[in-house]
Amino acid sequence: MRNLHSWLMYQVHGVRLPRRRRKPRRGPDQAEAYRAWIRQQPSCVSESTRNIEACHTGPHGFGQKSAGYTCIPLTHEEHMELHRLGPRRFQDKYRIDFEVIIEGLFTEWSEIQARRFGSDVSAIERRPFGAVATVLSPLVEAQG
Numbered sequence: 001m002r003n004l005h006s007w008l009m010y011q012v013h014g015v016r017l018p019r020r021r022r023k024p025r026r027g028p029d030q031a032e033a034y035r036a037w038i039r040q041q042p043s044c045v046s047e048s049t050r051n052i053e054a055c056h057t058g059p060h061g062f063g064q065k066s067a068g069y070t071c072i073p074l075t076h077e078e079h080m081e082l083h084r085l086g087p088r089r090f091q092d093k094y095r096i097d098f099e100v101i102i103e104g105l106f107t108e109w110s111e112i113q114a115r116r117f118g119s120d121v122s123a124i125e126r127r128p129f130g131a132v133a134t135v136l137s138p139l140v141e142a143q144g
Contacts, residue, residue, distance in 0.1 A: 038071045043074050051075050051076045053079050057070050073105075
C-alpha cells in the first residue's frame with residue numbers, strides 16, 4: 001500500500017515522499033571488531049591459521065545468531081563439521097569446551113582493549129557467562 005500512496009503523491013502532487021527508515025536491527029550485539037579479531041586467531045581445534053571463520057557457538061548458535069562475543073575461531077571445514085555433528089558431539093570429538101575457549105578469548109580481547117584504550121577493564125569483572133564466572137570467582141578471590 002505504501003508504494004501506491006507514494007506513486008499517487010508523485011503523480012497527483014509532484015511530491016516525492018521521503019523513504020521510511022528501516023527498523024533498527026534487533027537481536028544480540030554482533031561485535032564486528034571482536035569477530036574480526038577472532039578471525040585472526042588460530043583455530044581452536046587444529047591451530048591452523050588459514051581460512052579462519054568466527055563461528056557462533058552461543059545459546060542460539062544454530063538457526064538464530066547468538067551474540068558476537070560467543071564466537072570461536074574455526075577453519076571452514078571445522079565449522080561445517082560443527083554444523084553436521086552438533087555442538088555436543090563436536091566438543092566430545094575434539095575434547096574441547098566452548099565456554100572455556102570463549103572465556104579465554106574474551107579475557108584476552110578485554111585485556112588488549114584495556115591496554116589499547118588505557119582503561120582498567122577487567123574481563124573477569126564483566127563476566128560474559130554466568131556459569132564460567134561462577135567457577136572463576138573463587139579463583140579470583142583466592143588470588144586477590
